Amino acid sequence: MISGGLYAADGLILDLEDSVPPAEKDAARILVRNALVALDWGSSERMVRINQGAVGEEDLASIAGHNPHTVLVPKVEEAAQVGRAAEVLSGLAGEAAAFLMPIIESPLGVHRAFEIAAADASVVALTLGLEDLSAELAAPRTTEGWESFLARQTTVYAARAAGVQPIASVFSDIEDEDGLAAYVRRERGLGFDGVGCIHPRQIPVVHREMLPSEAEVERAVRVVMAAREAEERGLGAVAVGSKMVDPPVVQQAFRTVELAICGGMLAEDWDNGKK
Amino acid sequence: MSDSNIRLASAGPTGNRVRSDLRVDYEPNAEALTIELKSKVDYLYRDAIETAIRRVVGILGVATGRLTVEDAGALEWVILARAETCLRRAGFEGPPVLPEPTQYAADSGRAAAASISRATNPSS
Numbered sequence: 001m002i003s004g005g006l007y008a009a010d011g012l013i014l015d016l017e018d019s020v021p022p023a024e025k026d027a028a029r030i031l032v033r034n035a036l037v038a039l040d041w042g043s044s045e046r047m048v049r050i051n052q053g054a055v056g057e058e059d060l061a062s063i064a065g066h067n068p069h070t071v072l073v074p075k076v077e078e079a080a081q082v083g084r085a086a087e088v089l090s091g092l093a094g095e096a097a098a099f100l101m102p103i104i105e106s107p108l109g110v111h112r113a114f115e116i117a118a119a120d121a122s123v124v125a126l127t128l129g130l131e132d133l134s135a136e137l138a139a140p141r142t143t144e145g146w147e148s149f150l151a152r153q154t155t156v157y158a159a160r161a162a163g164v165q166p167i168a169s170v171f172s173d174i175e176d177e178d179g180l181a182a183y184v185r186r187e188r189g190l191g192f193d194g195v196g197c198i199h200p201r202q203i204p205v206v207h208r209e210m211l212p213s214e215a216e217v218e219r220a221v222r223v224v225m226a227a228r229e230a231e232e233r234g235l236g237a238v239a240v241g242s243k244m245v246d247p248p249v250v251q252q253a254f255r256t257v258e259l260a261i262c263g264g265m266l267a268e269d270w271d272n273g274k275k
Numbered sequence: 276m277s278d279s280n281i282r283l284a285s286a287g288p289t290g291n292r293v294r295s296d297l298r299v300d301y302e303p304n305a306e307a308l309t310i311e312l313k314s315k316v317d318y319l320y321r322d323a324i325e326t327a328i329r330r331v332v333g334i335l336g337v338a339t340g341r342l343t344v345e346d347a348g349a350l351e352w353v354i355l356a357r358a359e360t361c362l363r364r365a366g367f368e369g370p371p372v373l374p375e376p377t378q379y380a381a382d383s384g385r386a387a388a389a390s391i392s393r394a395t396n397p398s399s
Contacts, residue, residue, distance in 0.1 A: 002295055002350065027286050027360040030371075031353065038352035038374040 001035060005042030007200045013047040016059045017074050025055065029062040036066035045069045047101075050085075057088050064092035069099060070124065075132070076102040077109045079119035086120040099124040101167070105132035110151045113158035126159040127196065128152065130169040141172075143179065145186070156191035170196040177205055184209035211263040212256045220256035221270070223249060281340070284364035287357040289345070297346040297354060299328075299361040304340055308332065314346035327351050331358040335367040351375075 004012045014035060020028040032048055049072035050059035060071070073085045082102050089097040100123045102116050109116065110133070117126045130141055130148050139147035152168065159166035168187035171180045184195050184206050195206045212220070222240050227250045230238045238245045260266040287298040314324055324346055332342070346354070352374035359372045
């Protein structure tokens with residue numbers, strides 16, 4: 001935890017849930033609270049995973065006033081759980097209340113994924129816990145991931161429909177870098193915006209594999225430039241070379257360019273400030 | 276709170292493999308408070324560690340008993356957290372004992388949070 005800010009993860013999650021035994025919840029709350037006050041988080045978003053139910057509300061009472069950016073709510077199966085977390089946070093921190101990221105970890109949660117993602121305006125992302133889900137499905141987690149395909153795809157659809165970010169589950173073998181890279185490519189291909197990590201060595205792999213390829217960026221830049229030119233000239237249709245480009249492709253190109261900027265593949269002023 | 280509510284308590288890990296953390300034990304008795312401190316970085320940080328412990332003791336109103344601290348290079352906010360946990364488990368009450376806020380802790384990640392917010396609400 002102490003050196004977490006050094007690894008340039010997009011977010012650091014301090015856990016109060018499964019990694020903390022019941023008898024140590026009180027100690028963990030105080031440690032996490034103090035970390036929110038005094039830890040060097042670097043450029044990482046400040047995130048905390050709380051417990052379920054009443055224990056989770058005790059967690060919130062301890063951390064809400066200390067500027068967590070996002071609170072992860074575990075084992076969500078109904079929208080009311082999200083609503084309750086938002087209500088408690090709002091009561092404790094007012095307008096400074098943290099954003100929420102519900103975690104889906106059961107078949108029932110998958111079934112209600114959209115209701116959960118759309119439960120409150122403070123929800124900014126939706127993720128799923130594949131280990132717990134696999135246990136509930138009685139289907140052990142495999143490298144291929146067919147047992148959780150529906151859950152992962154449903155999470156992406158629900159998140160997109162609700163206007164929040166879908167974040168993929170963690171890859172649990174920290175020794176298998178090639179396996180992680182393949183996993184990240186697959187999850188990105190399904191539409192996920194990010195992947196959870198359980199070890200610092202996974203961070204550069206996830207960053208690398210979540211980025212578009214150079215060829216994708218090159219094409220996206222051409223599409224964005226053409227879209228801007230068409231807008232300036234008052235044209236409804238966008239053309240790249242001799243080919244017409246549909247609006248969804250233009251939208252995807254803007255997103256690819258934004259990702260390339262975030263990942264350092266393009267300078268922020270790649271277009272010399274032309275917006 | 277009466278003294279009869281005060282009990283033996285401890286917080287933090289023990290053992291040779293502990294790093295950047297500490298163990299705090301409290302034993303109630305009727306004598307004036309004593310603090311016994313052992314640290315791997317005693318020669319450099321003894322005063323700072325003791326100051327942190329005394330800050331917790333003062334805020335939670337601990338006047339009697341025996342505190343034993345075994346430090347393995349913990350930062351101040353960790354020392355404060357372990358001492359506060361131990362003394363609350365012992366039955367002492369009082370306001371939270373917060374470390375000094377750091378500017379980077381308050382500011383860091385705002386860009387990331389703003390980025391999520393923008394992704395969620397592209398019009399904002």
